[in-house]
Amino acid sequence: MDLNFTPEEDEFRLKVRRFLEENIPKSGLGDGREGREDKAWLGRAKEWQRKLYEAGYVAMAWPKEFGGQALEPVRQSIVNDELVRAKAPYLIGGSGLGMLGPTLISWGTEEQKKRYLPKILTAEEIWCQGYSEPGSGSDLASLRTRAEIVGDEFVVNGQKVWTSGAQYSDMMFCLVRTDPEAPKHRGISYILIDMHAPGVTVRPLVQMTGDRGFNEVFFDNVRVPRKNLVGKLNEGWIVANATLFHERNMLGSASGSEQRFNRLLALAKSIQRNGRPLTEDAVFRQRLADLEIRVEAMRLHAMRQLTDQIRGRQPGIEAMINKLVGTELNHDLATAAMEAMGDDSLLARDEQSVLDKGYWPYEWMFSLGLVIGGGTSHIQKNIIAERGLKMPKSR
Numbered sequence: 358m359d360l361n362f363t364p365e366e367d368e369f370r371l372k373v374r375r376f377l378e379e380n381i382p383k384s385g386l387g388d389g390r391e392g393r394e395d396k397a398w399l400g401r402a403k404e405w406q407r408k409l410y411e412a413g414y415v416a417m418a419w420p421k422e423f424g425g426q427a428l429e430p431v432r433q434s435i436v437n438d439e440l441v442r443a444k445a446p447y448l449i450g451g452s453g454l455g456m457l458g459p460t461l462i463s464w465g466t467e468e469q470k471k472r473y474l475p476k477i478l479t480a481e482e483i484w485c486q487g488y489s490e491p492g493s494g495s496d497l498a499s500l501r502t503r504a505e506i507v508g509d510e511f512v513v514n515g516q517k518v519w520t521s522g523a524q525y526s527d528m529m530f531c532l533v534r535t536d537p538e539a540p541k542h543r544g545i546s547y548i549l550i551d552m553h554a555p556g557v558t559v560r561p562l563v564q565m566t567g568d569r570g571f572n573e574v575f576f577d578n579v580r581v582p583r584k585n586l587v588g589k590l591n592e593g594w595i596v597a598n599a600t601l602f603h604e605r606n607m608l609g610s611a612s613g614s615e616q617r618f619n620r621l622l623a624l625a626k627s628i629q630r631n632g633r634p635l636t637e638d639a640v641f642r643q644r645l646a647d648l649e650i651r652v653e654a655m656r657l658h659a660m661r662q663l664t665d666q667i668r669g670r671q672p673g674i675e676a677m678i679n680k681l682v683g684t685e686l687n688h689d690l691a692t693a694a695m696e697a698m699g700d701d702s703l704l705a706r707d708e709q710s711v712l713d714k715g716y717w718p719y720e721w722m723f724s725l726g727l728v729i730g731g732g733t734s735h736i737q738k739n740i741i742a743e744r745g746l747k748m749p750k751s752r
C-alpha cells in the first residue's frame with residue numbers, strides 16, 4: 358500500500374483547497390444537515406452542490422456519458438478530505454450521489470441512467486430513501502407497502518417512516534412488496550417514485566436535535582410507471598442490498614473523524630481540571646490516546662480501501678467494517694467532548710457561554726442517529742459475522 362500522493366495529486370489538492378476558500382457559502386446554509394423546509398434554504402443548498410459540480414468536484418468517478426469524469430477514486434477522496442477540512446456544508450443531494458447513483462450505474466437501464474444521473478449531479482432532483490416502515494427496520498424484508506401492477510403502472514399503497522429529507526425530495530427510491538405470496542425476501546421490488554405524484558403525503562418528524570430531518574411518507578393509490586422498476590420484478594432485494602452497501606460506506610466514511618478528534622483536542626486544552634488543562638489529566642489523556650489510535654486506524658483502513666479500488670479489487674469484509682466502526686467512533690468522540698464539558702454540555706446552542714459554539718451537544722445527538730440509520734451496530738455485527746467471517750446465522 359502506498360501512503361503517499363503523487364506531486365500531481367498534491368497540486369490538485371491545493372487547487373481544490375483554493376477553490377473552497379473562495380467559494381464556500383459564508384452564511385445562510387448552516388452545515389446543511391438540518392433538513393430545513395424553507396425554499397430559500399433549499400435554493401441555496403442546491404446552488405452550492407451545482408457550483409461544486411460545475412467546478413468538477415462531484416461524483417468524479419461516474420461515467421462521462423452521464424455527467425461524470427471517469428476519474429480515479431483517489432481524486433474524489435482528495436476532494437472529500439478537503440471538503441471536511443474546509444467545513445463545507447453537506448451536499449443536499451447526498452442520497453442520490455452516495456446511494457441511488459452508484460446503484461443505477463450497476464443496475465439501472467440505459468434509459469434510467471440517462472434520465473436520472475445528470476440531475477442527481479446538479480441537484481436538480483433530490484432523492485430520498487423509502488426503505489423503513491413501522492415494524493420493518495432491522496427486519497427490512499418484512500416490509501408491507503404494496504405495489505400492484507395495473508396495466509403499465511404500479512399502484513402503491515402503504516407507509517414509510519424515518520425517510521430523511523422526504524419533505525424536500527423530488528423522487529424516492531423505494532422498496533415495495535409486489536408478491537405477497539412469495540417468501541419475504543423474494544416478493545420485493547425496487548421502484549422509483551415521483552414525490553410530487555397525487556397520493557403522496559409527507560409528514561415531518563422532529564428529532565432530538567430539534568431538526569426535522571426525517572419524515573413519515575404515506576402512499577394512497579400512487580401511480581408509478583412500470584419503466585421505473587430497477588432490476589427485475591420481485592428481485593428488488595438484491596438491488597436494495599447494493600444500495601445499502603453504498604449507504605454504509607458513505608455513513609462510515611473516515612474523513613470526518615480526524616477533524617472531530619482535532620476539535621476535541623482543542624476543546625480539552627481549553628478546559629481546566631484541578632488547575633490544569635484537561636489534556637494533562639492522566640485519565641482523560643488515556644481516553645484521548647485511545648480515540649486517536651482508533652482515528653488513525655480508520656484513516657489507514659480508508660487508505661487500504663482506496664488502494665483496493667485503484668487496483669480494481671472487489672470490496673470485501675473491510676467495506677462492511679466502515680459503517681460499524683466509523684459511526685461508533687464519531688459518536689464516542691462526541692461523548693468524550695460532552696464528558697469533558699460536564700454540566701456545560703447541557704447549554705443550548707445559542708447560549709452565550711456555550712463552549713465550542715455548541716457544536717458538541719448537537720454532534721452527540723446527530724452522530725447517535727448515524728449509529729442507527731442505515732442499519733444499527735447490532736445488525737452490522739451480525740452481517741460481518743455471517744457474511745464476512747462465515748459464522749453461523751444469528752436466530
Ligand SMILES: Cc1cc2nc3c(=O)[nH]c(=O)nc-3n(C[C@H](O)[C@H](O)[C@H](O)COP(=O)(O)OP(=O)(O)OC[C@H]3O[C@@H](n4cnc5c(N)ncnc54)[C@H](O)[C@@H]3O)c2cc1C
Pocket residue numbers: 485486487488489490492493494495496518519520521522571725726727729730731732733734735736739751
Ligand atoms: C437519523 C436516521 C435517519 C434515517 N433515515 C432513513 C431513511 O432515509 N430511509 C429509511 O428507509 N430509513 C431511515 N432510517 C431508519 C433506519 O434504517 C432504522 O432506524 C434502522 O434500520 C433500525 O430500524 P428500527 O428503527 O426499526 O429499529 P429496530 O429494528 O426495531 O431495532 C430495535 C433494536 O433492536 C436491535 N435488533 C433488531 N434486530 C436485531 C437482530 N437481529 N440482532 C441483534 N439486534 C437486533 C437493533 O439493533 C436496535 O437496537 C433512519 C434512521 C435514523 C436514526
